Amino acid sequence: xxxxxxxxxxxxxxxxxxxxxxxxxxxxxxxxxxxxxxxxxxxxxxxxxxxxxxxxxxxxxxxxxxxxxxxxxxxxxxxxxxxxxxxxxxxxxxxxxxxxxxxxxxxxxxxx
Amino acid sequence: xxxxxxxxxxxxxxxxxxxxxxxxxxxxxxxxxxxxxxxxxxxxxxxxxxxxxxxxxxxxxxxxxxxxxxxxxxxxxxxxxxxxxxxxxxxxxxxxxxxxxxxxxxxxxxxx
Numbered sequence: 001x002x003x004x005x006x007x008x009x010x011x012x013x014x015x016x017x018x019x020x021x022x023x024x025x026x027x028x029x030x031x032x033x034x035x036x037x038x039x040x041x042x043x044x045x046x047x048x049x050x051x052x053x054x055x056x057x058x059x060x061x062x063x064x065x066x067x068x069x070x071x072x073x074x075x076x077x078x079x080x081x082x083x084x085x086x087x088x089x090x091x092x093x094x095x096x097x098x099x100x101x102x103x104x105x106x107x108x109x110x111x112x
Numbered sequence: 113x114x115x116x117x118x119x120x121x122x123x124x125x126x127x128x129x130x131x132x133x134x135x136x137x138x139x140x141x142x143x144x145x146x147x148x149x150x151x152x153x154x155x156x157x158x159x160x161x162x163x164x165x166x167x168x169x170x171x172x173x174x175x176x177x178x179x180x181x182x183x184x185x186x187x188x189x190x191x192x193x194x195x196x197x198x199x200x201x202x203x204x205x206x207x208x209x210x211x212x213x214x215x216x217x218x219x220x221x222x223x224x
Binding site for chain 1 (some may be wrong): 116118143145147153154156157160162167176203205210212213214216218
């Protein structure tokens with residue numbers, strides 16, 4: 001059974017600092033891995049998807065890396081802004097392509 | 113529509129009442145998922161459809177939970193004889209097949 005851990009559980013940084021969010025998973029037989037953002041009371045917004053054959057994916061200030069063999073992914077957010085305050089969730093998709101397994105998320109607060 | 117639509121957004125049910133939650137996936141998406149999210153936690157998988165076929169229902173917590181997708185598009189999650197522990201946000205997601213999953217805004221169920 002896939003288990004996903006996200007560290008830290010919460011993070012508070014001043015505006016402009018770079019953010020590093022960690023995700024580890026126990027079963028390396030994944031099809032892909034997605035990072036999501038969730039604002040309070042809202043659904044999940046997809047940020048980045050990394051295929052299992054890829055090492056990293058970039059979108060604007062966001063960069064996600066994937067080391068499938070060691071069961072790790074890292075989300076980097078450069079030059080953080082108060083609008084980046086949210087909960088960030090990682091979710092590997094099983095090789096059968098039928099289930100995303102989520103970690104508990106990292107709650108980020110960027111102070112102006 | 114442009115995204116995944118869920119209704120109602122909020123539902124208050126008396127304990128013992130039956131409820132039905134609706135999900136309209138993105139047009140043409142083959143895969144549909146239901147997740148349950150308790151306050152402060154990551155989403156937990158409930159069930160998965162590929163077109164009209166329910167291929168995985170391993171996450172449904174009890175036989176009071178039932179999901180269907182009879183024509184391979186709209187899906188309904190039904191909870192019979194609701195209990196207080198059913199209070200949560202229920203999230204629906206869809207994807208083309210394997211690949212990027214898109215989530216709706218969720219239905220917040222409160223059982224009183």
